Amino acid sequence: MxxxxxxxxxxxxxxxxxxxxxxRIITADEKTILDAHxxxxxxxxxxxxxxxxxxxxxxxxxxxxxxxxxxxxxxxxxxxxxxxxxxxxxxxxxxxxxxxxxxxxxxxxxxxxxxxxxxxxxxxxxxxxxxxxxxxxxxxxxxxxxxxxxxxxxxxxxxxxxxxxxxxxxxxxxxxxxxxxxxxxxxxxxxxxxxxxxxxxxxxxxxxxxxxxxxxxxxxxxxxxxxxxxxxxxxxxxxxxxxxxxxxxxxxxxxxxxxxxxxxxxxxxxxxxxxxxxxxxxxxxxxxxxxxxxxxxxxxxxxxxxxxxxxxxxxxxxxxxxxxxxxxxxxxRNDGFRPPSPVEQAEHEVREIERFFAQSLDELKILRGGLDLGALGRAVEMIRQAQARGGRVHVTGVGKPEHVARYAASLFCSVGTPATFLHATETLHGSLGQVHPHDIVIAISNSGNTEICSAAIAIKEQGAELIAVTGNRNSDLARLADLVICAPVRQEGGGLGLAPRISVLAETFVLAGLSVALEVARGLTAEEYSRFHPAGALGDAARRRARDGNPKGKG
The missing domain is CATH 3.40.1190.20 (Ribokinase)
Structure with missing residues (x-):
């Protein structure tokens, strides 16, 4: 053809x-809330x-x-x-x-x-x-x-x-x-x-x-x-x-x-x-x-x-x-489609991958340019103050953000800020006992209008403070939060553009940045890091730095 x-x-x-x-379709001077798809x-x-x-x-x-x-x-x-x-x-x-x-x-x-x-x-x-x-x-x-x-x-x-x-x-x-x-x-x-x-x-x-x-x-x-x-x-x-x-x-x-x-x-x-x-x-x-x-x-x-x-x-x-x-x-064929040859299919897949990488880099660049670094600084201050009062840090999310929450909690622990993963759904069925007054809960949701909001209400009623990491500053989650770290993306990438991909990268990007600030605020040394990592290549690298008198890896 x-x-x-x-x-x-x-x-x-x-x-x-x-x-x-x-x-409904609104007219001039009206305002409405968008529904989720x-x-x-x-x-x-x-x-x-x-x-x-x-x-x-x-x-x-x-x-x-x-x-x-x-x-x-x-x-x-x-x-x-x-x-x-x-x-x-x-x-x-x-x-x-x-x-x-x-x-x-x-x-x-x-x-x-x-x-x-x-x-x-x-x-x-x-x-x-x-x-x-x-x-x-x-x-x-x-x-x-x-x-x-x-x-x-x-x-x-x-x-x-x-x-x-x-x-x-x-x-x-x-x-x-x-x-x-x-x-x-x-x-x-x-x-x-x-x-x-x-x-x-x-x-x-x-x-x-x-x-x-x-x-x-x-x-x-x-x-x-x-x-x-x-x-x-x-x-x-x-x-x-x-x-x-x-x-x-x-x-x-x-x-x-x-x-x-x-x-x-x-x-x-x-x-x-x-x-x-x-x-x-x-x-x-x-x-x-x-x-x-x-x-x-x-x-x-x-x-x-x-x-x-x-x-x-x-x-x-x-x-x-x-x-x-x-x-x-x-x-x-009668179904209206000539299947691509194996070579055409492979070329198409490579183009889609390249397009996704380019979209991801563009979105992260835009996010970096618009990110409120002051909000990250205030998050560090809230966490440090909570720790001084005996409070703890929890991280939660629903769907793909649940996996981001598990990663963030683990990352925070590894750089000296103890944190636990909080299962959002189970929070409403007994796990809320994990959260005490004066604790900090970081809730992750791109739309900010998922089931996470029910958990957020319960968390606030428990007396904890709430930090929202969301792509939607006008969401229900953002309105419930004591602090909002906004990480919006315009597109998710991929053939349909529906599966959470780039929004997950943005959430991870922001929380990894927060971990850097927490690490610096704590003054984490290579010796301390090695104690948190008694095995593995990272622990070995930290011990070598401690022995060489270069505790923070500078030089």
């Missing part, structure tokens, strides 16, 4: 979506997104070969997006000379409705003259071309659609902005009119269609017919949210009802829907079947958080709703 035809080639928004959950307490979830990249991902799930061209930044968001494309086998023809890659903040409420704040980045910088000069050969590989009215300049959209028409390639235009907004933000009304005429097929939402048909509460099918009659498209397909879609084509005019499913997040419904239309066009399905397939893809999408499909097995869910088999594609 390296130089062969591609079922669909797209150009447009490629976005890193930063998802947050909230009880899962039991681990993370409030942010990072996913591949963007209108065009989303529908290409769903097209891959449906068995199409797909490619994308355009511009992005040579930055961490761009790396994340390209890794997602690699995982889904989306061919890429991208220049990395943009100012920055696009990202969006997506707030999803309890009903699955959302508010989106988007930074267009490099997508907005793709110029019309680059289409033929930089990407022409790649675009000519397409059987269908897709683009959007969302982030691209309208002049660039017109260059893409004109190229498609010149080379007799059908084009699909996803119109995501109302006419007045599109003309104001992306070009001119004349630019928009030209794009609408050039596209083979238009796919607007009902709200956008109303702006194109210049009506407020019109029937979607009548709006689709009016729009098609005005701009002469082969078909106009209007999505109607949970009511399905309306299709006005040269040989058909119909509404196709939606499938009833529980909505979790509607962010990518229209993108998955468009993938179904693209698949139907590629396989020349009748319009009623095209609507059913598109509705099935949209329904499967809204059952989960995020707009980009996370696995190819979603194809089976789509087929179950659609109720029919899909044609085989000659270049792909």
């Amino acid at each position: 390296a130089d062969g035809k591609l079922d669909v080639v797209g150009c447009g928004s490629m976005v890193v979506d930063l998802f947050y959950r909230a009880p 899962d039991a681990g307490g993370s409030v942010e979830r990072t996913q591949v997104g963007g209108l065009v990249l989303n529908h290409l991902g769903w097209a891959r799930v449906l068995g199409l070969s797909a490619g994308i061209f355009g511009k992005m930044g040579d930055d961490r968001h761009g790396e994340f997006l390209r890794a997602g494309m690699d995982r889904f086998g989306i061919a890429q023809h991208l220049t990395l000379d943009g100012s920055s890659s696009s990202f969006a903040t997506v707030i999803v409420d309890a009903n699955g409705d959302r508010a989106i704040y988007m930074a267009r980045g490099a997508t907005a910088e793709l110029r019309p003259e680059e289409i033929q000069r930089r990407h022409g050969a790649f675009i000519r590989r397409a059987n269908i071309i897709s683009t959007e009215v969302s982030q691209l300049p309208l002049a660039t959209v017109n260059a893409i659609l004109a190229f498609a028409r010149k080379h007799s390639i059908p084009s699909v235009l996803d119109v995501d902005l109302p006419a007045t907004d599109a003309a104001r933000m992306l070009g001119t009304r004349a630019d928009l009119e030209r794009a609408l005429r050039l596209a083979t097929i238009l796919k607007p939402s009902k709200a956008v269609a109303a702006s194109l048909a210049e009506t407020k509460n019109g029937d979607p099918l009548k709006m689709a017919e009016k729009i098609r009659g005005r701009w002469g498209n082969r078909a106009v397909i209007i999505t109607m949210s949970d009511r399905g879609c309306a299709i006005a084509a040269r040989d058909a005019a119909l509404k196709v009802p939606a499938f009833r499913v529980k909505q979790v997040d509607a962010t990518g419904a229209g993108d998955a829907f468009l993938a179904g239309i693209l698949a139907a066009l590629r396989w020349k399905l009748p319009w009623e079947a095209a609507g059913r397939l598109a509705n099935a893809a949209g329904a499967v999408c809204i059952k989960r958080l995020g707009a980009f499909p996370e696995r190819f097995e979603l194809r089976r869910e789509i087929l179950d709703l659609y109720g029919s088999a899909l044609p085989e594609t000659p270049s792909l």
Whole structure:
């Protein structure tokens, strides 16, 4: 497939979506607390997104070969997006000379409705003259071309659609902005009119269609017919949210009802829907079947958080709703995925490892620049004062921070500050007796909103002081604490970006730094260190330093 035809080639928004959950979408001058995504307490979830990249991902799930061209930044968001494309086998023809890659903040409420704040980045910088000069050969590989009215300049959209028409390639235009907004933000009304005429097929939402048909509460099918009659498209397909879609084509005019499913997040419904239309066009399905397939893809999408499909097995869910088999594609297995060769897989794994190392170093550098060293100093003072009163040090955490807590307690002991691990869950079932008034408890949690908070309340009621090591200064744990050491990270690294990796590094980094300060405050000598390590290489090294008269290893 390296130089062969591609079922669909797209150009447009490629976005890193930063998802947050909230009880509701708030308005101006309001404030709310974000909900955690899962039991681990993370409030942010990072996913591949963007209108065009989303529908290409769903097209891959449906068995199409797909490619994308355009511009992005040579930055961490761009790396994340390209890794997602690699995982889904989306061919890429991208220049990395943009100012920055696009990202969006997506707030999803309890009903699955959302508010989106988007930074267009490099997508907005793709110029019309680059289409033929930089990407022409790649675009000519397409059987269908897709683009959007969302982030691209309208002049660039017109260059893409004109190229498609010149080379007799059908084009699909996803119109995501109302006419007045599109003309104001992306070009001119004349630019928009030209794009609408050039596209083979238009796919607007009902709200956008109303702006194109210049009506407020019109029937979607009548709006689709009016729009098609005005701009002469082969078909106009209007999505109607949970009511399905309306299709006005040269040989058909119909509404196709939606499938009833529980909505979790509607962010990518229209993108998955468009993938179904693209698949139907590629396989020349009748319009009623095209609507059913598109509705099935949209329904499967809204059952989960995020707009980009996370696995190819979603194809089976789509087929179950659609109720029919899909044609085989000659270049792909029926599950829509050509497995990478062993060499390709190994190269991909190495790239992911390198990306993780780079992300980790970047995050730790940012953490170091923003770390409140004064808070570490106050933590040392609190611990020393507690020890003077006969108090002790305990370290606790839930989940992966539990392992960090065990390490920190052991490390503190080894450098002369006795500390014990406190099991957070068992604290509520008897182990609270381990904690006395005047003790210090260090509680570790990236989100600060996990089960650790129940333990923290009990610890405070026991009369102990609480030091929180957390990535969330506004968390419940931070509000309970006597002192907060904030260690935030923006990303966890890894393919999904979900497993605690970089946050664990940050917590370990901070607590290791605290151990250094405690060691210095105590005035630990090599002779004392050797007594704490009667065996092993570290003990031997400490004894040699003590014998050589270099008790602190200086010299």
